Amino acid sequence: MDDDQDDLQLLREALNRVGNHYELLHAPDGIAGLELLHGLQSTHSLPCLIVLDINMPRMDGRRTFQALRKDPLLAHIPVVIFSTSNSELDKLFFRGKDVEYITKPIHFDSLVAVAEEMLEHCEAVQTHR
Numbered sequence: 697m698d699d700d701q702d703d704l705q706l707l708r709e710a711l712n713r714v715g716n717h718y719e720l721l722h723a724p725d726g727i728a729g730l731e732l733l734h735g736l737q738s739t740h741s742l743p744c745l746i747v748l749d750i751n752m753p754r755m756d757g758r759r760t761f762q763a764l765r766k767d768p769l770l771a772h773i774p775v776v777i778f779s780t781s782n783s784e785l786d787k788l789f790f791r792g793k794d795v796e797y798i799t800k801p802i803h804f805d806s807l808v809a810v811a812e813e814m815l816e817h818c819e820a821v822q823t824h825r
Contacts, residue, residue: 701751703800704722704806706804714808716817721743726752729746730760733764738748742770743773745818747776747814748775749777749778750777750781757763765793774794777811
Protein backbone atom coordinates (compact mmCIF):
# COMPACT_ATOMS: atom_id res chain seq x y z
CA MET A 697 0.00 0.00 0.00
CA ASP A 698 1.66 3.15 -1.21
CA ASP A 699 0.40 6.41 -2.66
CA ASP A 700 3.57 7.23 -4.66
CA GLN A 701 3.23 5.95 -8.24
CA ASP A 702 6.95 6.41 -9.01
CA ASP A 703 7.97 4.30 -6.01
CA LEU A 704 5.39 1.69 -6.96
CA GLN A 705 6.68 1.43 -10.53
CA LEU A 706 10.30 1.12 -9.37
CA LEU A 707 9.32 -1.57 -6.85
CA ARG A 708 7.38 -3.43 -9.55
CA GLU A 709 10.44 -3.37 -11.85
CA ALA A 710 12.74 -4.52 -9.04
CA LEU A 711 10.41 -7.38 -8.08
CA ASN A 712 10.16 -8.46 -11.72
CA ARG A 713 13.93 -8.53 -11.96
CA VAL A 714 14.17 -10.78 -8.89
CA GLY A 715 11.23 -13.11 -9.50
CA ASN A 716 8.58 -12.51 -12.10
CA HIS A 717 6.17 -15.13 -10.76
CA TYR A 718 4.84 -12.74 -8.11
CA GLU A 719 1.95 -10.40 -8.77
CA LEU A 720 2.07 -6.95 -7.21
CA LEU A 721 -1.33 -5.58 -6.20
CA HIS A 722 -1.60 -1.91 -5.34
CA ALA A 723 -3.71 0.20 -3.04
CA PRO A 724 -3.20 3.96 -2.75
CA ASP A 725 -3.98 4.12 0.98
CA GLY A 726 -4.80 1.99 3.98
CA ILE A 727 -8.56 2.05 3.54
CA ALA A 728 -8.35 0.91 -0.09
CA GLY A 729 -5.76 -1.68 0.92
CA LEU A 730 -7.97 -3.20 3.58
CA GLU A 731 -10.89 -3.26 1.15
CA LEU A 732 -8.70 -5.02 -1.42
CA LEU A 733 -7.54 -7.58 1.14
CA HIS A 734 -11.10 -8.29 2.28
CA GLY A 735 -12.09 -8.83 -1.35
CA LEU A 736 -9.20 -11.27 -1.78
CA GLN A 737 -10.26 -13.06 1.40
CA SER A 738 -13.52 -14.05 -0.22
CA THR A 739 -11.64 -15.70 -3.11
CA HIS A 740 -9.10 -17.36 -0.80
CA SER A 741 -6.21 -15.66 -2.57
CA LEU A 742 -4.57 -13.57 0.13
CA PRO A 743 -1.06 -12.27 -0.54
CA CYS A 744 2.08 -13.84 0.90
CA LEU A 745 3.33 -10.39 1.97
CA ILE A 746 1.99 -6.89 2.60
CA VAL A 747 4.30 -4.00 1.78
CA LEU A 748 3.14 -0.94 3.65
CA ASP A 749 4.16 2.71 3.44
CA ILE A 750 3.78 4.87 6.53
CA ASN A 751 2.88 8.15 4.82
CA MET A 752 -0.41 7.62 3.02
CA PRO A 753 -3.61 9.66 2.76
CA ARG A 754 -6.88 8.71 4.49
CA MET A 755 -5.36 5.94 6.65
CA ASP A 756 -1.64 5.99 7.33
CA GLY A 757 0.61 2.96 7.67
CA ARG A 758 0.47 2.81 11.46
CA ARG A 759 -3.32 2.67 11.58
CA THR A 760 -3.42 0.26 8.65
CA PHE A 761 -0.95 -2.03 10.41
CA GLN A 762 -3.05 -1.97 13.57
CA ALA A 763 -6.16 -2.86 11.57
CA LEU A 764 -4.31 -5.73 9.88
CA ARG A 765 -3.17 -7.18 13.19
CA LYS A 766 -6.68 -6.95 14.69
CA ASP A 767 -8.19 -8.89 11.79
CA PRO A 768 -7.86 -12.63 12.50
CA LEU A 769 -7.94 -13.48 8.79
CA LEU A 770 -5.17 -11.01 7.90
CA ALA A 771 -3.02 -10.95 11.05
CA HIS A 772 -0.83 -13.87 9.92
CA ILE A 773 0.39 -12.17 6.73
CA PRO A 774 3.97 -10.86 7.06
CA VAL A 775 4.32 -7.08 6.78
CA VAL A 776 7.28 -5.12 5.50
CA ILE A 777 7.29 -1.39 6.16
CA PHE A 778 8.80 0.27 3.09
CA SER A 779 8.87 4.00 3.65
CA THR A 780 10.89 7.14 3.09
CA SER A 781 10.51 7.85 6.79
CA ASN A 782 13.76 7.46 8.67
CA SER A 783 12.11 8.75 11.86
CA GLU A 784 13.12 7.00 15.06
CA LEU A 785 9.53 7.42 16.30
CA ASP A 786 8.23 5.51 13.27
CA LYS A 787 10.83 2.77 13.74
CA LEU A 788 10.04 2.60 17.47
CA PHE A 789 6.32 2.18 16.73
CA PHE A 790 7.03 -1.02 14.75
CA ARG A 791 9.81 -2.38 16.99
CA GLY A 792 8.93 -5.70 18.57
CA LYS A 793 5.93 -6.23 16.28
CA ASP A 794 7.51 -8.86 14.00
CA VAL A 795 7.81 -6.35 11.16
CA GLU A 796 10.74 -5.58 8.94
CA TYR A 797 11.35 -1.86 8.49
CA ILE A 798 13.11 -0.83 5.28
CA THR A 799 13.85 2.78 4.38
CA LYS A 800 13.29 3.40 0.68
CA PRO A 801 16.59 3.39 -1.20
CA ILE A 802 17.50 5.90 -3.86
CA HIS A 803 19.39 3.69 -6.30
CA PHE A 804 17.67 0.99 -8.35
CA ASP A 805 20.34 -1.62 -7.49
CA SER A 806 19.58 -1.08 -3.81
CA LEU A 807 15.89 -1.49 -4.54
CA VAL A 808 16.56 -4.83 -6.26
CA ALA A 809 18.33 -5.99 -3.08
CA VAL A 810 15.31 -4.84 -1.04
CA ALA A 811 12.99 -6.73 -3.42
CA GLU A 812 15.03 -9.89 -2.83
CA GLU A 813 14.59 -9.40 0.93
CA MET A 814 10.85 -8.94 0.50
CA LEU A 815 10.45 -12.07 -1.59
CA GLU A 816 12.26 -14.08 1.07
CA HIS A 817 9.18 -13.46 3.25
CA CYS A 818 6.97 -14.97 0.56
CA GLU A 819 9.23 -17.97 0.19
CA ALA A 820 9.17 -18.50 3.96
CA VAL A 821 5.36 -18.36 3.97
CA GLN A 822 5.15 -20.85 1.10
CA THR A 823 7.57 -23.20 2.88
CA HIS A 824 5.36 -23.24 6.01
CA ARG A 825 2.15 -24.02 4.11
